[in-house]
Amino acid sequence: MQQTFYKYQGTGNDFVMIDNRQQTFDKNNTKRIAHLCDRRFGIGADGLILLENHETLDFEMIYYNADGSQSFCGNGARCAVAFAKQLGIIKNKAFFLAIDGKHSASLSNGIVKLQMHNVDTVKKYDHHVFLNTGSPHHVQFESNIDDFDIKTKGAKIRYGQPYNKAGTNVNFVKKVSSTEFKVRTYERGVENETLSCGTGVTAVALAMHYIGETEKNLITLHTQGGNLQVSFNKESGVYKNVCLMGPAKLVFQGII
Ligand SMILES: N[C@H](CCC[C@H](N)C(=O)O)C(=O)O
Structure with missing residues (x-):
């Protein structure tokens, strides 16, 4: 059966987007998902997202990484909101389900503002910080960030102790100012x-x-694909009202 797909990107993090409200996509075939995400043998993307119906919310988003594994994806969720608007499912507000639970989002002038879950556990170690924002993240400073082998150094941390096979995402950071940080992610x-x-x-x-590198509650993050903003409040040791903001754009559509 032929299926229409849409290609979206949010600050260069790119996704194959499929309207699966009729349940026509075979979710168990993770090999096919990986194939569709392959940049030489498939469409090419960092991940694939299925948009599905939900009983009480606007939609459900099912996210797969390029290798077919599952997690929560912030940029993917922002793109799914833009896709829901394109499909006419929502107007300028969305309530949807993802693998980490319910989210709300709003859209204005091409910018999607996504509400993330509260974060109550941040672990600080000698040379890095670890926390989960829907997906696990190792965060460490790298002063030589522009000229740094992210793939090799990131893989070493991702597959090393204590993460091992389950792994983590790895973020290398350079401070620009108290409101701006440069980030590169494995x-x-x-x-x-x-x-x-x-x-x-x-x-x-x-x-x-x-x-304590910043006391601000609105931070701009410079990534290789553009700028994102994150806002939050800290109340009794818990990060609340955590919002991720940035563009989400349709690139092209096709048939598979
Ligand atoms: N690109 C995604 C993260 C995907 C998560 C994934 N790489 C994992 O933890 O398995 C984002 O914008 O949040």
Whole structure:
């Protein structure tokens, strides 16, 4: 059966998007998902997202990394909201389900503002910070960030102790000012650097606040694919009202 797909990108983190409201896509075939995401033998993307019906919410988003594994994806969720608007499912507000639970989002002038879950556990170690923002993130400083082998150094951390096979995403950070940080991310499931990672920049913003590198509550993150913003409040040790903001764009559509 022929199926229409849409290609979206959010600050260069790119996704194959499929309207699966009629349940026509075979979700168990993770090999096919990986094939569709392959940049030489398939369409090419960092991940694939199925948009499905939900009983009480606007939609459900099912996210797969390029290797077919599953997690939550911040940029993917922002793109799914833009896709729901394109399909006429929502107007300028969305309530949807993802693998980590319910989310709300709003859209204005091409910018999608996504509400993330509260974060109550941030672990600070000698040379890094670890936290989960829907996906697991290792955050560490790298002063030589522009000229740094993200793939090799990121893989070493991702497959090393204590993460091992289950792994983590790895974010390298350079402080620009108290409101701006530069971030490059090695993504688990893509097993390479991506141009931007939404849960990653969210983790970096919270980590920088947690370790006292900033006292601000609105942080701009410079990624290889563009700028994202993260806002939050800290109340009784818990990061609340965590929002990820940035563009989400349709690139092209096709048939598979
Ligand atoms: N690109 C995504 C993260 C995908 C998560 C994935 N790489 C994992 O933890 O398995 C984002 O914008 O948040």
